[in-house]
Amino acid sequence: MIKLDDAYDDGNIFAKILRGEMPNITLYEDDKTLAFMDIMPQAVGHCLVIPKQPAVTFLDLPDDASAAVMVTAKKVAAAVVKALDAPGFMLAQLNSSAAGQTVPHYHMHILPRHEGLELKFHAREPEDMAVLNETAEKIRAYL
Ligand code: 5GP
Numbered sequence: 001m002i003k004l005d006d007a008y009d010d011g012n013i014f015a016k017i018l019r020g021e022m023p024n025i026t027l028y029e030d031d032k033t034l035a036f037m038d039i040m041p042q043a044v045g046h047c048l049v050i051p052k053q054p055a056v057t058f059l060d061l062p063d064d065a066s067a068a069v070m071v072t073a074k075k076v077a078a079a080v081v082k083a084l085d086a087p088g089f090m091l092a093q094l095n096s097s098a099a100g101q102t103v104p105h106y107h108m109h110i111l112p113r114h115e116g117l118e119l120k121f122h123a124r125e126p127e128d129m130a131v132l133n134e135t136a137e138k139i140r141a142y143l
């Protein structure tokens with residue numbers, strides 16, 4: 001259960017990814033942010049941008065880190081749209097279990113959208129690593 005006033009727990013999966021303790025398929029990295037493939041994508045090309053600064057929700061994240069996430073999200077979303085030839089995309093960011101948040105480290109979802117193509121269930125079905133790597137390579141070509 002993730003609550004709005006939770007203290008940051010650095011045992012969460014994204015903290016482990018940031019420390020290099022868990023594998024991840026990186027798309028882009030700078031001093032303040034990391035962008036990588038979501039392993040249970042709701043659409044082909046679904047990826048995440050996280051701040052390196054620890055924060056559970058949007059309310060905990062200092063404004064400069066928040067701004068850095070948006071700058072990276074714009075860069076990566078532009079690449080995702082080109083790589084997937086997507087006519088649209090969604091940015092989504094969930095705060096607390098009540099809103100559907102499952103990982104207690106702030107993150108922005110980037111979800112390419114195509115007319116008539118429904119999103120898959122949230123955080124439900126792991127994608128094959130080879131497929132994720134192939135999609136990541138296409139996205140990186142535009143970064
Ligand atoms: P939230 O529910 O917190 O908004 O989103 C968490 C996202 O992280 C989900 O879309 C889920 O598929 C993804 N996710 C969960 N565990 C991992 C993981 O170990 N690696 C990666 N790359 N994504 C993960």
